[in-house]
Amino acid sequence: MNNPVAIFVLLTVYIVLSAPILLFILQQSFEIPERYKKPAKMLHEICIAESGASEEQLRTCLDGTVPSDPAAKCYIHCLFDKIDVVDEDTGRIWLDRLLYILPDDVKEAVTHLTRECNHIETPDKCDTAYETVKCYFNAHDEVIKFCHLLVLE
Secondary structure, three states, X not given: OOOHHHHHHHHHHHHHHOOHHHHHHHHHOOOOOHHHHHXXXXXXXXXXXHHOOXXXXXXXXXXXXXXXXXXXXXXXXXXXXXXOOEOOOOOOEOHHXXXXXXXXXXXXXXXXXXXXXXXXXXXXXXXXXXXXXXXXXXXXXXXXXXXXXXXXX
């Protein structure tokens, strides 16, 4: 798999949705494999530039707070849009579009998040992405680990 976006998607979903063992590992030390860092950083930088969100603002999610600033909301939308899980007409997020590239051990969690949260639709696509992520945080304990992707060096 050499597609940087597909690699980032796979890494993101794995970090976000993996089993409780991952939580233990993340609490000890969190290290993203080198081969994932470049595509993750590239996607992050693209969405920072497109949304105008600040690094400092995005890092607030590390304490469990989903940033509510309009730029941060659009950053979240950008990430989803770039990994092609946003419905173009409604702005709804369909994580289950990723099932074909995901390892079996996270497919159930992705299906769960889709079932719990894909109904969210607002007039603004950035707000839809924001509300969907808030739903993910409530629906699955491991979602907060997604924030670790924002602090890549």
